[in-house]
Amino acid sequence: MIEHIEELAELYVLGSLDDLERQRVERHVSSCLPCATRVYKAEQAVAEIASGQPLYEPSHVLGRRLREAVRPAVRQHHWVTAGIAFAAALAIAFIPTWLAVDRTRVVTQAMLQDERALARIASEPSFNRAAFVSTRNIRMDAKVLYGPRGDWYYVVVMHPRPGMQVAYVHNGRMEMLGSVAMHGESGTLYLPVNHKMEQLALLEDNTVIANARLIY
């Protein structure tokens, strides 16, 4: 018989358990959806209480330390992704069904993002747009639609190639924002980022192929 964690869920989230009890909860929650859901609800309640307390601003140093600590991990993650992609490529020959299912999942996620972007665009009385200009003097059909307050961005690339990425260019530095999801003739990336960005770059194989200047 499964022994559910019951009220230990709330005590776990509050950090009120000792190490042994905490480990027991973690083991159980990893394989029991009802108890995991109870833990997540308790987390939500704790976050609500926390949000009712006075807010203090951390120093700017913390943001810088975090960026420095996380960027190498991101680069490393790209290698991991590349490894996974390579393994997936090998698997294509052997597991076509699995690939079809995975592709469906990726496309579904991209469609969901697009749906959110379109809902956002539809809810705005107006929005801005900027074209990406190729750095190689070739015709480029890519645009970014963005909120006048700089609180969302929707990058659309026609005839995209696999692995295209979008980066924020600021003070001579580039921060990767995410990958363009391909579906059919177009590729998109929705970014609900509430931060005014003046320049975006489109990258292919880690090389900038186009830039877009955003005016507010």
Add this chain to the structure above:
Amino acid sequence: MATAATSRQGAEEATLAQAFARRETWAFDEAYRRYGSLLFSVALNVLHNAEEAEDCVHDVLVRVWKNPQAFAVNRGTVRAFLVVCVRNDAISRQRSAARRARLSQRIGQESEPVEELEIEDYIEHARVREALAELPDEQRQALTLAYFGGKTHVEIAQALDQPLGTVKSRISLGLRKIGAKLAAEGSR
């Protein structure tokens, strides 16, 4: 209008959660931009020291980001997940400091005084304050010691001179009631 804004906010949180789970860089930056102050405040409210609070937030965010299994989309919002991670890490740090202080005193060395947490209701937002006030006294008392005092259920049982099982039930019920009330208000 409020419903449309809430629904949009929910959709944005879902987008952020998906991107955070996929470990897209923008999601990390956006999560810190949105919740950085909240996370720092959560740590500061436990540790009462800005430098330690920043260290706590830094270590937790980096640890979470470097562990691909740490956050999954189906586990709720990024905000709630990070708040609990930071708070629990801050409590662990606070308990370690208290343990070190007790050990130092026991072996006769001079130790840094460890500030005892004051258990007081310093909730600013009326809706959270009201939700706490509506709890029966015994549940509010146990939950206050657990949340604001960062105490274990064993310590709370000792402090209140109540059986352990009773204290567990009071904390659990109190938190679930608060969660249900605030969730119902949020969806209105």
